[in-house]
Amino acid sequence: xxxxxxxxxxxxxxxxxxxxxxxxxxxxxxxxxxxxxxxxxxxxxxxxxxxxxxxxxxxxxxxxxxxxxxxxxxxxxxxxxxxxxxxxxxxxxxxxxxxxxxxxxxxxxxxxxxxx
Numbered sequence: 001x002x003x004x005x006x007x008x009x010x011x012x013x014x015x016x017x018x019x020x021x022x023x024x025x026x027x028x029x030x031x032x033x034x035x036x037x038x039x040x041x042x043x044x045x046x047x048x049x050x051x052x053x054x055x056x057x058x059x060x061x062x063x064x065x066x067x068x069x070x071x072x073x074x075x076x077x078x079x080x081x082x083x084x085x086x087x088x089x090x091x092x093x094x095x096x097x098x099x100x101x102x103x104x105x106x107x108x109x110x111x112x113x114x115x116x
Contacts, residue, residue: 070077078086102109 066077067079068077069079102112
């Protein structure tokens, strides 16, 4: 765009015009959506929907049992929140140790490569 024609007022106006257009499409969608939605009329589709809903409820129940306290012989399965608290406590109490990892190109790496 030509810098002489690019003004703050034109950018300000373009912003509001764009916002108005987006909001008008949103309003049109809200007003017209009831006319384009409908209930399931086909009994076969309703049966399929009910079967899928039953499977979903089964899965939700199975997943909920995985989040409960459970003993497995010598160990125990705890809810994630308790495990996170325990792990966070351990991490906060532990002191940092020196790592054996060497960054490529660092002085330590150059010393080790010179010894080889």
